[in-house]
Amino acid sequence: MKISPNHPRFRSLETREQLVQGFQNGIVAVQGLIAHGRGEAFDYLFGEITPKSSRPATRAAAAFLLSARNPVISINGNTAALVPRDIVKLARLVPAGLEVNLFHRSPVRERRIGSLLKRNGAKQVLGVNARARIRIRRVASARRSVDAKGIGDADVVLIPLEDGDRAEALRKAGKAVIAIDLNPMSRTSRAASVTIVDNIIRAIPELLRITLRMKPLSRSRLDKISSSFDNEKNLARAMKDLIHYMQGWA
Ligand code: PTJ
Numbered sequence: 001m002k003i004s005p006n007h008p009r010f011r012s013l014e015t016r017e018q019l020v021q022g023f024q025n026g027i028v029a030v031q032g033l034i035a036h037g038r039g040e041a042f043d044y045l046f047g048e049i050t051p052k053s054s055r056p057a058t059r060a061a062a063a064f065l066l067s068a069r070n071p072v073i074s075i076n077g078n079t080a081a082l083v084p085r086d087i088v089k090l091a092r093l094v095p096a097g098l099e100v101n102l103f104h105r106s107p108v109r110e111r112r113i114g115s116l117l118k119r120n121g122a123k124q125v126l127g128v129n130a131r132a133r134i135r136i137r138r139v140a141s142a143r144r145s146v147d148a149k150g151i152g153d154a155d156v157v158l159i160p161l162e163d164g165d166r167a168e169a170l171r172k173a174g175k176a177v178i179a180i181d182l183n184p185m186s187r188t189s190r191a192a193s194v195t196i197v198d199n200i201i202r203a204i205p206e207l208l209r210i211t212l213r214m215k216p217l218s219r220s221r222l223d224k225i226s227s228s229f230d231n232e233k234n235l236a237r238a239m240k241d242l243i244h245y246m247q248g249w250a
Contacts, residue, residue: 016036019081029104043199048199052241053234053240060229061178063217063225064194065096065178066217068154071154072154073087073157073158074160076103077104078161082200084117085120086204092122098124100114100125101146103163107129111129133145133148136166136170144169151170156175163188181197182197195231
């Protein structure tokens, strides 16, 4: 479907279209369309703009990524369909590994997502036909199985649009977890070390921009930014952003 850029809901409709095409091309799980609907509802309540609270979270996320020993970005179907180019650029900039890790696991979809990332400039994609896999304890889904060289060995993991179960398990495994989730109340948001409460279509380009700007900072400066970030307090700010926008309607 061709959407006119003059339509007042152009960006939202275009995003839906990207996901539908991603589903038709075997990238997005059918459940991914439902998950997007939940995210979209929150985005609507935030006024479809980046909440103020996401700025300190984005800075903290960049600091964690840039100072990590082995940072890895976990890729699911929705992420691959919505931000393939920028997520690869971010991985190359940090540099961080890219690992396909699906909730609704299928080897065919893993391979398709891997090829899509490669077409967008990724040199190596982990998690596709991986021989050396290990299991993360306390995860009750297919996401428990991770690449031993990727998420298995990572000290910092970026998990856009994740389920709470694995976010909690990754923290328990001693990893720093960066989540991107429009729902500030989700289990993922609360379990993460840093949660960027924003739509992934805005959050990843912004994270890319901030990471580029922070890349020259010293290790001690990065450590100061990451250690002074308080996720619980920042999620409370995100709730205030949401209430503030909704009060404008009352
Ligand atoms: O491709 P797969 O098989 O790995 O599956 C991916 C989905 C997204 C289907 C899977 O991870 C899933 O079921 O996720 P959940 O548990 O529904 O959680 C998705 C979270 O992401 C929810 O809290 C949504 O509010 C949030 N969300 C959805 N769309 C966006 C979003 N957050 C930011 N930006 C979005 N565009």
